[in-house]
Amino acid sequence: MVDRVFGNSFRQVLRASVFALASMPLAMAGLVPGAAYAQEQQTGQVRGRLIDGETGTPLTGAQLMIVETGDVSATENGGRFEFKNVPAGVYTLAVSYIGLADYAQEVVVSAAETTDLRVVMPNTMTLEGIVVVGQRSSQASALNQQRMASNLSNVISADQAGRFPDSNAAEAMQRVPGVAINREEKGGEGRYISIRGLDSGLNNFKLNGVNVAQTDTDTRRVPLDVVQAGALSKIVVNKTLLPDMDGDGIGGSVELETGSAFDLNERLIRFNLEGNYNDFAEDLGGKVSATFGDTFGARDEFGVLISGTYNKRQTMGYNNLQDEEYIPYFEQDEGEPIDMSGDNTLIPWWFGLGNFDNERENIGASIALDYRLDENTSLYLKGSYNRLEDIELSSGFFIIADDDELYQNGVFDPEGGTVYQVRSEYEESVFTNSTLTVGGTTSHNNFTFDYSVGYARGIFEEPNDYEVAFEYELSGPVLYDYSDNYFPQPILSEEDQAAIRDPSNFVLGGNDIDLDDSKDEKYIAQFDTTYEPNSTWLSYIKAGAKYQRSERELFEANVLEAEGDLALVGSGFEGGYLDTSDVGSPYGQILRLNPGYIRNWRNIGQQLVADGILENAYDGDPPDEDSYEAEEDLYAAYLMAEAVHGDFEFIGGVRVEYLDFTSNGFEVIEDEDGETVQARTSTSDNTQILPRIQVNYRPTDKFVVRGAAFTSLARPEFVFLNAATEIEIEDDNSLEAFLGNPDLKPAYAWNFDLSAEYYLSSIGMISGGVFYKSIEDFIFIDSAPEGETTSAELEARFPGYNIEVETVFNGNRAEVYGLELAYMNQFTGLKGPFGGLGVYANLTLQETSADTGLEGRDDVPFFNAPDYVGTVALTYQKYGVEANLAYTFRGDSLEELGPYLIDKYQQSYETLDGQFKYALTEKVDLYVNAIDILDDGLDPVVHKTLGKGGRYPEDITFNGRTVTFGVTLEF
Template sequence: MNFKLGKLAAASVVSLGLAQMAHADVLEGTVTDGSGEAALEGALVKIEGLNRTTSTGRFGDYRFSGVPAGQYDVTVSYIGADPITQTVTITGDSSADFRLGGDIRYLDNVLVVGSSAAQAGAINQQRASDAIISVIDSDGLGNFPDTTVADSLSRVPGLSIKTDQGEGRYVSIRGINPDLIAASINGVRTPSPEDRRGVLLDGVPSDLLDGIEVQKSLTPDVDADTLGGVIDLKTISAFDRDGRFIRGKIEGAYNEITEEVSPKATLTYSDTFADTIGVALSVNYQDLSIETHNNETGEFGLTDDGIGYLNDDYEMRWYDLNRQRLGFVGNFDWRFSENTDLYLRTLFNNYEDDEVRNKFEFKDLDDSEDDGIIAPGSQTVPLNEVDAEARKRREVRQIQTYSLGGDTAWDDWNFKYEVSYAYAEEDDSDNHDVTFRFEDIQDAAADAGLTDTNVVFDFSNPETPVLSGDVLSLVYDPSNYIMDAFEEEKTTNEDKEVAARFDAEYDSVIGNTPVTWKAGVKLRDREKTRDANVIFWEADEDLNLSPYVGSRLLSGWRLPNPMVEWPDANLTTALRNGAGPTFELDEDATNFDSLAEDFTIEETITAVYGMGTFDIGDLTLVAGVRMEDTKTDLTGNVFAEEDDPANLVAREVSNDYSHWLPSVNAKYHFTDKIIGRAAYYAAVVRPSFGEYAPYTLFNDDRDELEVGNPNLDPYEADNFDLGIEFYPTEFSVLSMGVFYKEIDNAIYPATYERDEDINGDLIPVADFRALVPVDLTYLTDAQLADVEEIETYINVGKSEITGVEFNYVQDLGDVSEALDGFLLSGNLTLTDSESTLPDGRKVPFLQQSDTVWNIALGYDKGPWDLRVSANFRGAQLDELTEENLDRMTDERTLVEASAKYKLNDHVQLYLEGKNLTDEPEYYYFGSKRRLSQYDEFGTTVVFGARMTY
């Protein structure tokens, strides 16, 4: 009954707005820089006396409808330029264009060239937005401030990056887990080639972009699948600037570890034809060499006295990678008529990762507790087994997005429509792993006449422990190693989404209050598939490592213990496809790993929404509701018994649920320089694919089981924001905000161990089932009879995130004329988070950083554009293990610097330094004294030239 009354009331308000509409006269036009060639997005356009204000769009365009005929003063303001006012007569369809800044040459206009111009564009778009957003903008020549998307995003307030092999790969907003952050390209949700929802951003070169918008508070017309915000990557368009535009860039990157120069090149072309057709094309290529030095451990235990000891394994890893990226953007715009614009947006990105990884692993170190010596900072342990492993892998990833749509204005109506297709693929089709093992080390040491057969681990520096002992002379002799395992992999992951949307806007006036009504519908049809193909080979006879050794030890290794360069991955390539008479296919293991991990997930989301934007004097209010209905069909495989494909049974699970998601965004102009903001939005984030895929993985002994949980509930969150912005001078901003997120159904990994009774026997299966909050009804008691441990994913109770943000941008020329050209910016985000696990233990929200800050000092004047910056990301909970032993990501500070010099109107040279302090990445178990993983990547210097015509 109440719902019907609500609909009736809404209909009455809409009818009232239609009835009170003024005559549908229209004022539209564009706002550009002084040259008239660079569009200015985010400029505020105000009709004095009517209380009507709007902001310019991407192409500098603005539009008022429903304006009473007459003569008005129209004022345009843009941070970085003096405001201008001109008198406009409106009758019927009228137009007025504005130019801001001096009428000087395009290439010298301060509004469109250099870091200051990009910063001005970002500030204006943020000020004009009705939601809480952060923007990274290119300057008028399309120059992006950084060479990678991740580099740029790391400077946005509240944003930090997660790296892979030293490159920024995933982005966190306000410290939140990247899997809970949404990303899109030109508004099209970007699929993920992995089994997660977090989107890879290292594969999209910044040279293909014209800007990035990070929306932190959602409005009803935005997909609600994010807890932290939406990152939208905007590619170039011909109408971003006037006339023909050509830009070429060539650069090299030198890394101190690889000691190689990695080339990169970009070519961009855009042009407009007859002022109605725009074509923008850009191609980018990079060939990047990476070398990473790593050591890590499996897990730690604690003695009764609380002393940590290594009780699993210790590994050293050497990664030698070559990453090739080829990106292409083709965007086409057609101004079909005075009222209709059509577009086609395309992006293709191909990423190839050729990797050689050597791993040297000291195994079965859990004897320390019984047979070794444990002391603070060191342990002595008898050594039993060591593995030498080589992996050679070629991984190909593709991301493609295509969108076809348009925008039609008709009197007081505006219609937007779009169909899109997005595709991502990860193809591991050219991989092999080979492991040689040195077993019975104690016997070999005795045969060699060694009296001390122990190894001492010195953890005085826990990031890089030092090993010592006479037995290591045998460990570093390759002739002691016999092949243990050889496997090949040809696995693919695919993610496809087809989407269509239609939005309608209607401008009205209720009394003296302008109101824009908006409603729309969107359909997203997504399919995620994993097709694993792993082939295991067994040697019929002993195969010694010696023929597969090239160099004995790795030169230039930066960690204290010598690192082997064997097996030589190029030599072990000859073993592929079971080459040689000494190999036999392990059918059971091959069938199991090739079928049990396969899954298909079909996800259909239907959304409808309605909202209104009310301009009530100095208050702008955006309010409405979005409904999202989700249908999922999931298919996985279960081996009923043994590993014979004939015993394979498909498991199918379907779910259907709906969410009503209200949101309110308010913006209030206290003065021309002070803006207050408040926002509330509800969000729903569906589980990651790897968490709720219906897979069932037994280990070889069938005493351990790993299962996905297709019955997981999605994250549900209420999000609140309150902030204030102060623009004290023409080119500065000081802002502060607080936020609070209340989250239900957060998803955590969980492990359940089967207890023993007083006789030492496993408790009955029925009792074990009752302890595990996951549907196991599809498995028989016989299949679970020997299972002692189950790993899965579960929903937990309420989680909370509370935070505060500060942002400061200052043109130091406003402080002193002597500092003209200097620009200072900094931001700080502090958060406190908590989740309650089913056992009552309270932990920080998974992968939530408590502190994120950025600071940068730049100089942009004349031919010079200089900047030095630092980015800090606080420690975070990475994985749950057990209390005091959870895996943590350590805090990290990255320092970068860049220098750009304009030789003339067309050529600019630049030099950049990345990771200047040679900062490693460190993970630990509960305490920094307990190593989990440590990586060194070295410092990289980038040099290049950019040519613009």
């Protein structure tokens, strides 16, 4: 059941059947043409828009019911709704919208005609005459859309076409139940999100209906700090999947949407000017954004919405890093647990602390063009461009033990000695993500056709990545005092302590220039057909097909490693001293290198080589063996239907996905004569069958119970599927090889959900649910399990050799159990200023276990799955004031499997964020936001350790708080 592999012959069958499946509703309708025609003559259609009577804003997610027939519909974007096949007559149209009083009006339906309505809903609260605007309007819109959704989802809605208070898409999602953000280590901003404790690489991300292209070089994660939130109008987090949704998404599916001019009630011209300030950087940054939206034409049939953002800010912080592995003082097999009795201790044989300056620049732009050709057809074009440039300069020290032979006589005593390095790195990283979607919707009688083509591109570039280190050889091996959980204290002799502060003791010890570029391009075509029969119980039959081609490439190469004698004093690299006391570090003042020289190392290093002072060890080396080009062709088709019986909705069907994968990589053979490189190609394919069913029970318009059983996938990272081969030949006729594994299977999960939601008229909700996931062949995110295997090809090529082969494998099985609770409410019934109060809170508790397939690792927590995650927030909106104080927290989680059966953990994290906005006039808002208010610089924003207890630091980052402030103008 986990892996449905039918072989290459299935490819032709699926290709032939994909579009046949999409047209099945047409064929079914053709069986009863006479009946359909007769029914059409006796029925009519009702179409219209639902408008807020106070603000004129279209209302999305409202429930509409024709009382006499029981037919139910929901308003879509722009407040549009439609009822088909309504018998001629006079009816009552009842409207329910959370936050507004129920409303009803009469509608007359004529046979074979379309009745157009403009329903203006009075903007009055049930309990008190309070106009619903601002953040309450956003929450009301989100709750209404969530209530009417066919599946379990959470919606975040912008105030108006792109007005999120958060800086990027990841930050905007941290308020969703079950969602946790992973912060970028140096900038301190949210980058990745996990849903229900599952890593970002196990989720599916779309922007305007197009799968977002990857920019990470070695995972399928999508860094969301690239996407500026200002251009987004809505974010939907799907926690249960329907057959018409992609197979990917074991954690869930995230849909990011930019706005449309048809969502507006009038022309919109908005400017936003913002300043930002980081405690450590002590430098003022700024953001400017603008949005224009309007409809035009004789029938307002054209719409245009354009948005642009430029954001530049400076951050500064410190990073305490163990860059390789901890090892025990007494030598032992790393596959065995450590005996910590006696004098044994753990030692980081590569440890240091650095200060980093980050300059981050975002450029974002989006455009939405809409055209309503007639009452039956609408067309659209949506494009987005997002670019993040991150420039980082770090300075610090490392203590490094030579790794040729770390043990002498069974104890830690590196044969090659231990050095103290004064080290700096300059790195320019550029992430670019863009999408373009062209599509439309056409209705004809009982049919609706949705069609689109799309393109997505993700690029990661490191045009400049330099490391330079000057070193001094210490007098002996270094042990550490761990009495400070954040800052292990190296135990040095008095002579060494004095020497490491004297620049005259240092000579060039290491340097590097690397070139890393990756690109992912996706070409997508999709077609869906929905047939709504003239039936009282069968709501619709829907089928569709999708084709997606992904072309991905990674290029890694070494450019420069200069070797030779170069003293620190007199070289120009002297940079004085760095004070590390800002974060409570016990290391005091440490030597640093000249930042200007580090930034210019490419020119300086190449000139030193040209002058014969140094020699380039990389001269003429080939590209790194991890470089590759790969193509993924995905063919998908589905069939689903919805049936309604009383208060129950049944939605179910099946999805089939076929994947064809080709990889072009390198084989590197290293022997006593040097390295030889040749190209390698590998192919694989697999087919997955994905049944899915969702049942909703709606006894009232405020109460929904949802149950779901569905399957989903997570495909292996390209770097693991790559055909790369590394072969090392020894002179004793022995051979060691590492092989990529193109035959890795997708992780296949059975997911079960049961939840209940009760919606409050005062713009609120109470919900609770449980979920369970059983994941076979799960994917390791940062590293795959390696194990011994055989290779008939290598045995034939190298007869008589003693061959040891390692490759990567799938994990065995993982399970996730969870409980999810949420509550939000606006206390509109309270008198006076207290009527502005509101609250939202959510908590997700989960337990996970994984059998990795590795010895001694048959029951570990699942990766990046904290035991708990939640948010508690107090809100206020009245008298022109909008405020929000949110406390977000998450538990510790397994980051990576470590040696000696001691694993690497991300420690628990909490933050308090505040937002305050004041409406100076109807068109002018002033605001100030504070991120991580309680962070005085002494508590880490990232805290990774070896072992769950947190004694041995792996990666600890201190950033301090950030404050933004600005003004928004509308015309």
